[in-house]
Amino acid sequence: MGDVFKALADPTRRAILDELTDRDGQTLFELCSRLATKHGMGSTRQAISQHIDVLESAGLVRTRREGRYKFHHLDTAPLQQIADRWSVPDPEDD
Template identity: 55%
Template sequence: MDLDLLFRALSDATRRRLIDELAERDGQTLFELHVRLITYYGASLSRQALSKHLKVLEEAGLLRTEWQWRSKHHFLDRTPLRRAWTLWLAGHAGERTPESRPSAAEPSAAQPAEPQPDAAPAAAPPPSPPQRRTPA
């Protein structure tokens, strides 16, 4: 799961409203979602723009679609939200879980990287300038 893709999808207010609508009433068509956004939020966007928002949500894994006869229905997939909570958000909310802790096998950004054996040794820092002594 790509957290960047997920958070990019969630960064837009229209897409968050779409998620709210699908959480309330799953399996809506593009037309139904369009009417609800206009009715409840006063949104003024075209069906083409709405379709692009739905595509972003689908690419982030937040939506799955299903064709029923000649209508495309959209269903909310909460799995990416749960995984984001478990892997990243819970730790920052002070609710560490075993899954949100970095494992010993995964290097953490907080830990300095170990030097590579084929890497050139680090240069020594330059000597400090001599201290001036003032007469006493």
């Protein structure tokens, strides 16, 4: 779970997740373009790729290959695990 918090601590990685929320299944090139135009980020493709690797290690991003293209997809399962860990039972359910 610590790796999820570490991944979410960086503003660039949060922006990548925001972009995947808006449009899931993007290539690295598409993500870099959208981060530059919408967020004013001038990071290199290598830097964005490293951020994606951290997100993938935390389970927040999945990848799918089609030919020579690699598509990135948001996976919110780790976030649900965090929410479930600290969920408070509804007193109305008793």
